[in-house]
Amino acid sequence: MTTTMPELDLDPFSDEVLRDPGDFHRAVLDAGPVVRVRQSEGFRLVAVGRYATVKAIIENPAMFLNSRGGGVLDLKYDESFREPGLLAENDPPAHTAIKSVMTSVIAPRNLRRMRDDFQTAADEIVDRLLDMRTFDAQIHFAEAYPLRVIPDAVMGVRQEGREHLLRYSKFLFESMGPRTPRAKRALAEMGDLEPTISWVRDSCRRENVQPGSFGALIWDAVDRGELTDAQAPNLVRSLVGAGIDTTIHSLANTLYLLITNPDQWALLREQPARGKFAFDETLRHTSTVRQIIRTPAEDTDIEGIPVTEGQKIMLLPGAANRDPDRWGETADRFDITRDAGGHMALGRGIHQCVGAPIARLEADALLSTFARRVKSVEFADTPRPMVNNFLRGFDTLPVTITPV
């Protein structure tokens, strides 16, 4: 029995959907297990939103490949804007050894060493916020904290030129999506990106990573014969590309949800140790990564609906994480006491986000410290959502806080 694929006249990369994907996600959930969506730039994308379907695809990496590209391009035929990522744009068996190196770098013992520094940094950042009282939380809370801890301890990149970090990830996450008129404009407004790309490339070299950082541990794996000289910079680059914007926007989304759900803010203040749960529930409720891309290795079907080899499939974590079949009647509610375990925001299985433990450590330190020392937090002005092809977050998040 074959059934035809339902079609939706919605463009996942239109400004409306990027600003608020809620209606789009609901339409995909209602339409079927896999849905053809409209795409103005000539891509013929299909979307998968239902939790069970997303899970089945993501847990079958032999059929649904990563190596054909994590963006809208099919790397089998299309020249990408950069060398494919060894971790996220790779399949077993090649992926297996790489992932195990990265897992051994981001190991619990290595993270434990960082805990105290992360806490000290959180105290400093919250001190500054309490001095300011009214500030743009996007810059002074969400960006300031990861930028304070990640470039040193994790990436190990040079001090000089760090302003390139945010430019690089903005370029990266915009470029992975289709070149819509909006995306073209956004990239054009960034000006000459060559210096940024060169700075990142140079920062990943052996002589430029700081000793003791995770970047240096990746180079150590070369000395042990587990990686080649050519592979190491690519993996350091993955720390640089994937390890900063994702966390920044997730922190901003968490603060936004705590302000718009005062009962949850009150719960967090009562028990500041719930910071990590607030963060995990935010990832579920407002998933930062808009789509996870997979490509079928051969003609196959998704729950009886045929999909052809090479068809780019957008898995929508934001839809799966609100699927009432998995989360029940309260799927749309932000509830930090919920068991959000099993959400798809960080992927699952062999490609589950290898940096998740770092992000959780950051969020735990910052949010718990913030909740212990801040009595109230409210908007100082209307926040402006970010419009970006791959990530959900804010351009501005003006807030006013009062101390305990």
Next chain:
Amino acid sequence: MTVADTLLASARTMEVEIPVVVARRRRVTADIVRLWLIGVDARPLPSWTPGAHIDVLLPNGTERQYSLCGDPSDEEWSIMVLREPQGRGGSQYVHDAVWTGQKLKVRGPRNHFALDPAPRYRFLAGGIGITPILPMLREAEAAGAEWSLTYCGRSRQGMACAEELTVGHGGRVRLHVDSEQGVPDVAALLSDPRPGELLYACGPNSMLEAIERMGAHWPKGSIHFERFSAVTRDTTADTEFEVELASSGKVLTVPADRSILDVVRESGIQMLSSCQEGTCGTCETAVVSGQVDHRDAVLSKEEQEENEVMMVCVSRAACPRLVLDL
């Protein structure tokens, strides 16, 4: 790759299902068939080392583990399957319903029985236990090591590859046929370990238990086994234990068939977790006291031995009561 990395890598590959096609099938003895597997669309299969096994997911829903018995440099994989009328139906199915051209799903390869470098090896194989040993002989030979094999079986007709082994390797292979020579003298097979010699044994449990009992005079770490019972963790031996929560002193009982994570959550304590199969590290919990039976693929061997943290979704207690930082 360090041991920890190999362990991690193997845990990762566990999750991948690889579609394969049966390229050839040959009856080796009355009760053993040999299958050669290739990747669907001739996609290359992962590399492997002697001692590795794969999970074969059969269309009838059963899942069995088989050692790879071919040559790692071949593009195809090869397994041998003994018909076990008393088994759970996996081997019967292979014999009766898996023919050339059949598509199967496999997972792996994984290796818990890798050949460590050594100047000399003593191989002991019982029955179908010869399968992981075959590629080891080739590797030992290629490495220029001294080696000997004693291959035990109930009858000459039932022993796979017996002929080519004795012909190909001259005096280094000794066949022991129970129907002709009676029960093998395990003590004699284990006599006089030589400097640097490693013993690799695979066969029925009775044989391995005898080796375990009688091999005490071998240096620690020099005897390596593979039991070819299912390698998926046998949870039938799991027992009930207690978990004490350090912050409250509350003591919870974890029944044999439930995880610490579930029991702690049920008591009203919120815990972060994600994969629930010991691969992602989200539920990492600090251990205040007690010995852990680690079953995760996140911590390195050293970290597991440090016993400072555990993954509560899969790991259990190796003592009556664990105290956790909860």
